[in-house]
Amino acid sequence: MNLYALLFLTAVAQTSALYSNSDDVVELTASNFRSKVLDSDELWVVEFYAPWCGHCKSLAPEWKKAATQLKGVANVGAVDMTVHQSVGGPYGIQGFPTIKIFGYNKNKPKDYNGQRTSSSIVEFAFKELRQMIKDRENGGSSDDSGSSGRGGGGSGENHVVELTDANFKELVLDSEEPWLVEFFAPWCGHCKRLEPEWKAAAADVKNQAGDAVKLGAMDATVHQQYASQYGVRGYPTIKVFRKGSKHSPEDFQGGRDKSSIVAAAMELYEENIDPPTIDEVVSAKTQEDNCIGKQLCVISFLPNILDTGAKGRNEILDMLAKMGEKFKKKVWGWMWAEAGKQNSLEKSLGIGGSGFPAMAVIVEKKKMYTVLTGPFSEEGVESFLNGISYGRAGRNSHSLKDDKMPEIVDTEPWDGNDGQLPEEEEFDLSDFKWDDEL
Template structure:
C-alpha cells in the first residue's frame, strides 16, 4: 500500500478541519506520543475510536461517543485517535476505514474489533463485558496482561502473547554468514548481552514477535559478549542493538532498527518491510470461473475491461496491461487481486458490476465479502486509476451492491494469444445438405468477419464445434469507430432465427447479406462495445462462449 501518498492527501483534506473532540470532553485524545503509555501500558479497559475529521460517519458518532465516555468514567477509558495526524498509531491494528473502533481489554496487543451498534448504550455494554473479563481473570490469577511498565514478571512493556523461544534463531560467528547473509529472507537480528536488563525485558517480546512472524520474516539473536567477530563487524556499542538485513541478495550491510520494543511494534515494522519486498501482483485474464474465485478471495478484486483486440491491436492492449501492472506494483502492499477481461467476453460480469455506460476501458473494484463494488468514473490513466484506488484505500468513494448479490460464474474462454486480431471471410455453401459445411472461416483470406469456431455440418446429430462470428456494428454517434465498409446495423434480436442471416460470399460486404427484416430494436446500452456478436447454435438458450451444434443462428449480446 502506498501509505505515504494516501495519507498526504488525507492530511491535506484535514488541514482545515477541526478535531472532533476537545480537552473539555471526557473522551481522551490519543496520539503517537502517548498511546503506548496511556493505553498499552495501562491496566484499564479502553474503547478507542480511530477517526478522520472529514468523515461523515465519524461526525455522526461524536455525541454517542461522548455520552459513553461520561458514563464510563472511573470504570473504563474512552479515547480517540485522529488518523490524519497520527497515522502510525493505527498501522499495527490494520485500520482501513473510519470510524474503526477497537476494544483494548485483557490482552492489549490483541484488541478486539467492535462491530455493535453505534449508540452510547451499546458501547457501554461492550466496555462492561470487557471489564468483567479482566476482573474474572485477575481473580483466577490469570490477569496481568492488560498492562505493566515493562519490568515485572518478565512481561515486557505490553504483556504480549507468549511466544516460542525456539522461533528465535540462535546466531553465532560461525553460522551468521550462512544463515543471514547468504539467505534471501528479511532478517531482524538482536545483538545482546546476558547481563543487560533491557535485553532481558526485550526477550519475551522478541520471542512473541518471532512466533507471529514465522514463515514471513526471520528473527535472530546473537550473544555479542561471546561472538565478538560479528559484533565488531557491525560496530555494536550498546545492548540490545537490533539490525535489519533486507530481503534478497545481501552485500553485508545492515540498517538500524528504530521502532518500538513491544512485540506489536516489531511485528508491524517487519510486516511493513516484508510487504516492500513482495513481488507485484500478476494481472490475470478472466478465462474461467477459477480466476474470479481466486481474485474474490482477496480483500479487494480490481477488475478491468479492456477494448476488443480489433480496436486496439496487440500494442494498444499491452499498453493497458502495463498500466495495470504499474498500479499493481504501487498498491502491492494491499495484496489485492488484479484481473482483466476483453469487452463483451464476460458480459454477465459486466452487468453485475454496472459496466457498459462509460465505454471501454473500464474498471471496477469488488469487495466480495460485502458484495459491493465501486467503478472508476475518471479517466483510465495512471492519474485517474491512482486517484480511484487511493480513495478506496482510505475508506472513501461511493459503492453499490453487486447486481444479484453474487458474482456470476465467469464464462470459459480461450486466453488471448498476445497477437493482433485477425479478420477472415466466410464462404457460402448449400444449406441443409447432409454433412455439408454450412459456414467456415477461410484462414488468411481478406475479408471482414473474424471466425472463432468452426461449423462442420448442419445435419449431424453429434455435437460439433460451432462458429462464433463477431460483426462490428455502429449505431449513430454512440458507437465505436467502424471500418468504412460497414453500414449501420440498428436492429437486432436475441431470438433464434434461421432465415434472416445469410452467409457471406467471399469478398461481399456484410451489409449485403445481413438481413434485418423481422428483427426488433433493442436498447443500445445492452450491446457491448459497439459490436453485434452472432453465434451458431441450436434453438435452445444461447451459450455464446461454447461451441454448439449447427442448427441455425442466434444473436448473443
C-alpha cells in the first residue's frame, strides 16, 4: 500500500469516528467490554452505533454531554458495531443507535427508549442508579418479576387492575389518575412475555407512586367495546390515558420491559403531582409536618427583611419554589425561617457563620444533617440537592445534637410587606444640664 493510500484510509477512519479520547465517553471494544462493563459493580449506559448512521451522528453531541454530566456518577460508553460486532451480538442489536443500561444484573441490560437528549439520558441514568441501589440492598429481588397470571397468584400481590367493559368508564375514564392500559389476548405469545414485566412494573409503580398512577389490563377478546373504540388491532396494545385527555388516549411508545414501563408511569406521576409548599417555620408543628415521616426536609434561612425588602425575599422564595417543582417527585418537606428568629435551630445546624441566605437538609430518620457550602443560587442549590438526592453528602454530614430535632419557638408569620425600622423614643432635652466645658 503506498503512502497516499495509507494517509487516505487514516483520514477516513478519523473522520468516521464519533468519539475521541478527549471525550468523557468510554470507547468499548471486544477486548475490554467484559472487564469494564460486565465485571463492573457500577452502572453503565452504553450506546451501540455505526459511524455512518445519521441518527448516531445526531445523538453524538448529546451523548458527549450526558457523559460529562454523569462523570463520577455513572459510566457512559459507546461500541462501534462496524468494528466490534461480537460485543452487540448477545444483545440482539438490530438497529442504530441502540442504548442499553447495564445495572445490577449485567446479564439482563435494559433498553433505553426515551428522548435522545442529554437531559433525558441523564435523568434516566439517575433513575436506574436508584433502582440499582435498591436491587443491591435487596439482593436483586426487585428484578424478579414473577410469572403469575393476570388473575393473581404467584409470589407477591398483583397490582394490575383487571378491566372490563363494565368497569372501564368508572375506573379509567372517570378517574383523576392517569392510566397505562394493556389490551391483550390470552393466546398471544407477546402478551404472555409482557405479562410478568407488566405485573412487576405495576408493583414498582405502586411502591413509588401509590395510587397516583395505575396500570390495568383488559382481555380484548372478551371485552371488545373499548378495544374497538380505540382501534386495537394487534396484541398487546398499550394505551396511555393522561389526566385531562382520557377520551383521546395515546399509543405507548416505550419498551416492553419493566424498567421502560415504570419510567413512563413515573413521568405521568411527575406531570400530575402538585409541587410542595415552602412553609415558614412559625411553630413546632411546621417542623413536624415537613420533617417527620419525610425522606428529608430542606430548610432555608433568609436574611432579615430589612436587608432584602419584600421584593428580594420573594425572589428567594420564588427560586425555592422552582427547586420544589424540580424535586417534587421526592417525598421532601420544604421550610424557611428569617435569620435570628429561630436561634436554636440555627445553632443546632451551624448556620450563620458564613452569612445569609443559607440552607440545611435534615434527615430526621437518621438524625443527621448537612449544610449547603456552595453558593445560594439556583445553580448552587440545585447541585447541592442533586448530590443529597443521590447520597453524596459525604464529609458535610453531621449528627443532630443529642439525636434530637432542634427546638422551634412560636413566631409571627411574615406579613408579606417590607420591614419597618423600630420607632425611636423621643427625649425631652429641656432639663438636660450641659457641661459648660464641652
